[in-house]
Amino acid sequence: MALMGVVSVFAQDGGELRFCLRSEPKTFNPLLVEDEASETIRYLTGGVLVRVNRVTLKAEPELAASWKVFEGGKRIRFKLREGLKYSDGTPFSAADVAYTMEQLMDPALHSSTGDAFRSAEGKLVAQVISLSVVEISFPAPVANLVNLFDTVAILSAKSPQKEMAVLGPFYMAERKAGSYLLLKRNPNYWKKDAAGKQLPYLDSVRIDIEQNPEIEALRFQRGEVHLINTVSPAIFEKLSADNASVRDAGASTDTEQLWFNQVPGSPLPAYKKAWFTSTNFRRAVSEAINRGDLARIVYRGHAVPAIGIISPSNKFWFNSGLKPHPYDTASALRRLQQDGFRLQGDTLRDRAGNAVEFSIVTNAGNRTRESMATMIQQDLRKIGIKVNVVTLDFNSLLERMTQSYNYEACLLGFQNAELDPNSQMAVWLSSADNHQWNPKQTSPATAWEGEIDKLMRAQAASGDEHKRKQYWDRVQQIAWEQEPFIYLINKDALVAIAPAVKNAAPSVFRPQTYWNVETLALTQAH
Amino acid sequence: MKTMRIVAITVLCLTALTILGASYLAPAGYEQQFRETPQAGPSAHHPLGTDDLGRDRWARLLYGMRVSLTLAPLAALFTTVLAGLVGGIAGYYGGWTERCCKLLIDLFLSVPWLFLLITVRAVLPLNVSPEASVTVTFALLGLLGWAASARVICTGAKDLMKSEFVWQARAQGFSGFKLVRLHLLPNLRGALLAQFWISIPVFIIAEANLGALGLGVAEPLPSLGSLLRELQDVVTLRPEPWRLLPLAVLIVVISSFQALLNKQEVRA
Structure with missing residues (x-):
């Protein structure tokens, strides 16, 4: 929280954060994510009940204000934040969580995100207890249950925009196939900083599709992109020699x-x-x-x-x-x-x-x-x-x-x-x-x-x-x-972060450089 | 022109001697890794420094030249002979024979070779030596690279068949092999040599690119192509001129060949 206060003093609001992906996302449906590019879009746009902090590795409340696990992971009850809205203005409630879980666990969907919750044969039961309380029961205890919700972006049961209505910090605004994706600030995002200012600080995130890591590094050197999540050792050394802002976040899990x-x-x-x-x-x-x-x-x-x-x-x-x-x-x-x-x-x-x-x-x-x-x-x-x-x-x-x-x-x-x-x-x-x-x-x-x-x-x-x-x-x-x-x-985990990006705290876990995207800021409008 | 020719012949002779004496000139084996000194600069022990794995660059250049400058000309010779045969037959006979040959040429030009090469690699056994792997690669290049050259030769042969001196020779009773040996081949020699010299650098670069498909030279054997792959990384390429020597060698050797070719063309 103290860090957020510092950001609001030194960094300017607004601006466009830019980075590259190696390929285009294969899907925008957060329940069907399998590739890294789709995972990035889910991370930046999807609202989740619980988020695992990539530095402390602790589960932190997001859409869920609190939760309680019963029977060793067989049942979990979430108390949700109230008064939240999707990017298109549709209100968020416990019914959306139940709807998302039912969709996720539908065998016909073949969701690998859903597979992680399948501990035994049988059906999941998502029970809406009130507008802000939902209880989910599984046929058998699920290992690592709370953290698994980090990958479940909650869909709206009622929005006409379906999965394009989101609860995360950004929403998908523009896309040119094979070229770029433009995400804009979600005006209804619920999170605020310590000073009560609405997050995210950034106006938009532009993601260019760039297959060649050498060209990505060149663009970083020219200041055209702000972040590189994975830098090869050779490029890392070259950028280090050029006094570019590269960091070795330590041994990864790869x-x-x-x-x-x-x-x-x-x-x-x-x-x-x-x-x-x-x-x-x-x-x-x-x-x-x-x-x-x-x-x-x-x-x-x-x-x-x-x-x-x-x-x-x-x-x-x-x-x-x-x-x-x-x-x-x-x-x-x-x-x-x-x-x-x-x-x-x-x-x-x-x-x-x-x-x-x-x-x-x-x-x-x-x-x-x-x-x-x-x-x-x-x-x-x-x-x-x-x-x-x-x-x-x-x-x-x-x-x-x-x-x-x-x-x-x-x-x-x-x-x-x-x-x-x-x-x-x-x-x-x-x-x-x-x-x-x-x-x-x-x-x-x-x-x-x-x-x-x-x-x-x-x-x-x-x-x-x-x-x-x-x-x-x-x-x-x-x-x-x-x-x-x-x-x-x-x-x-070798990453590159432009000096213009403030409040970056690179982690060895994905997404290394922008896991705290809602608090990232740029020192000047880029 | 004479000076150029002498320089070219000297360069090619030196290159040939260097290739033959690689094992005496190299300070270490091309595969030997000096792990305490990777990416080192030039020194008494390593005249061109060491590569990323600590291997002597000078040794790798010498053996790389041996591989590429032996196999690429052989493949170029093979492809030129094939091009001469198909193109020559098409131009000499004309009519249906020419149409059939051109159909074959078009077929070869339109086949997606990339996928074919991937398939070829997939069926090759895994436990082949690096030497066998690179030989197969150049043989494939020679086998597949003749079509464009054949088209040039076909056009040349066709033009010759319409020329007055060939008509005169025919009127004098020349035909078949005698006509080809005395009139067609000498007049097509320039075009054939040009196709031959052009094919050499093309095959060397193609071999480097085929590395991305798993074809080409397998580690630890070097080739000029695999040494040139180091120069592809625009960001990480350091301002160390000795790294550019494989490129310089390729340019000098090919230019020398071209200098000889020009002289021969003038004579032809």
Whole structure:
């Protein structure tokens, strides 16, 4: 609140904030959001019951003045703010919340936002108790229930503008396909600063569609855009050298990882399947990779060696008992010897005498991943493993990963937008489509995958955060020991914020630079 | 002109010697990463400094020249022979043969090669060596790049067939292979050589662009094209002139070829 007071003294009201998106939003329906561009529009325009503060990571009241969770997350009651209106003047009430939740959970809608609330078979019941009180009941307890409402933009049940009537700080005013989106200040936005002045300070937000990050950086240098949410390490260094306002917000929750294809039905030869399903082989490869060098050279120091599933920056959920994987080629060779591998000259051979050689596929055009693969290639050469680096266009890569399973090892990254690891259910359940090393299993292929399945289901069904943390600590421990994903690095959140933007408080969590957009201000009219 | 020619021949000879002696001239292997000194400037150990992964730029340039300046001319030769065959046959025979050849040329020009190349990469095995990968890429470029040249050759051959000296030769009983060898090929040599020299830089740049599709040179093998990709980043490109050397080498080598071509054209 004190900060808001400072803003009102030094910053001018009005002005147009400008930044770029890599692609156009695929939808303006906030319930159908899946891509990052649509998520941005939902964040800037949608009114939510609860907002997770990207710095404190606490849920803060927005449209809901207060809430109470019952039966360990099976039921939640919201007390709403009164007298609020949508951007078109339609009054907001508990009926809108009930309408939104019913729409969201309609199976015919196929909403991934809604999927996060599906803890068990059965229907959701949204009961309007009064104009300002609504109670939502789920068939079973929902993990991380309160924070999930951060992604649910409340629609109007009555507005003729449907989803274009919004409760957020801005509304969609203009759009030119493939070029730009113009959001204007919502005149009915409910939030006020400490001095009682209506927010947001900005008049409008212009979002240009720009695919090329180099051109985006050039435009930032020229002062044509004010914010860049994700800056590459090379551009970061260049902008730093030019005294541009760039910030390293610290290690993000995003991961880059390598995994081996363990699908039993893949077209790989049997001896390679045996290598890839061996824990000793995977751990040996992991120990032979110099993660420190990856962070120092490829990311120019703007990354930290990864430990496991959850980044250490996610302080609550990270298992602090886990230590970084050592870089130790002697230990790697000892592990390989346990599985019958032997070093002949400079070539590693398995029991049957097959030279150990595999390919790492990654997406073409991603220089950092290509560089990481090239460094891993040299690291593994030291223990006699020959690696071929193959870059493929993304569609070919997806086809190999998800349909033909015709690949050996893959290097890709995950963007973990959610702090709560429950969102990783789709990766860690052995039956999940995104269980990349061996997806869609009818029953767990290994005992440790079976144990992870049980732990994942238990954490999802529990409303007790400390119990869930215990389950997650064990999942992290198993993943650390088995290494189905060889986690490489957690990259830093590198952002660029023009000096004209006041009150910016970049976070490592999305949306890094404009999560507090309603309090952002410009020093002069831009 | 004579001085230019001498300079051009000297440059090309030096280039050939450099390519042949790459393993003696390079201070380190092209793949060796000096991880303590990434992005270093020129020094006694690294005459052109090191790249982002700490690899010696001079070594990578030498081996990159070897790859590109060996395979690109081979691919250009292949494409020129194909263009000469199809274009020459079309121009020589005319009529239905010409129409069929032109149809083939139009077909090749209209096929969406980008998607075809993606498909080709998708069916290639993953465990191919970088050397095999780059050879396949240049072979594809040679196989696919002949159509535009064939059109030029066809027009040239057609014009020649209408010329007085060819009519005179025919009247004297020249036909078939003798007519082609004595009259058509010598007169088409300039056009064929021009297509050949033009194809070399085009293929080198095309190979660099194909990297975005997963075709082209695979790490850690360098090529002139992959070295030129570094210069694409307009913002992060530093004012370090030694980074521009691959571009300078390409320009000098191609200009030298062109200088020789001009002389030969004059003679033709």
